[in-house]
Amino acid sequence: DGGITQSPKYLFRKEGQNVTLSCEQNLNHDAMYWYRQDPGQGLRLIYYSQIVNDFQKGDIAEGYSVSREKKESFPLTVTSAQKNPTAFYLCASSIDQGAGELFFGEGSRLTVL
């Protein structure tokens, strides 16, 4: 079945540690996105990528990094510089960055202890 797979589903991190969230899609989509969701707030865009080896900062990129070495994969690293990393992280993809439908993975919940 085609879709977006995020892992891990739950992740606990100590302060000062970097963690990497995985996102893999087999939909053959060019565009991929990372969003952060906090209670009572709309989804906020962290980073997006329109094509392999290219990515752009979203609205809240500080303290995060990404790579796009393969079309299928768009991992997100939450660095120790992110001041409030506890959140629900969602990966999404679309056929391109135009008017195509957006599809989401199941999310990863990160908790900083």
Next chain:
Amino acid sequence: KQEVTQIPAALSVPEGENLVLNCSFTDSAIYNLQWFRQDPGKGLTSLLLIQSSQREQTSGRLNASLDKSSGRSTLYIAASQPGDSATYLCAVKGFQKLVFGTGTRLLVSP
């Protein structure tokens, strides 16, 4: 700057009722509008996508309309069921970015 508002924030109805969820946006220069469903602790599931040239889209018991001139979209759910209980989000795609509303939390009681 595009702003997307969803009212009400929460809605509770008995099973079988027809209901309407609202989404309003401030900038009518959009590519499309998409409705999603989110269950607790889960990702978003796409329900309907309406392109800017379209007035409505239908899927099963769901019907979404779009009125760009007034900056409004509605999601109509017919004959609601307890399984429809979830948070419903709309997202507006402008020329630069996608902006999400904060959602309407729907509870359908048996």
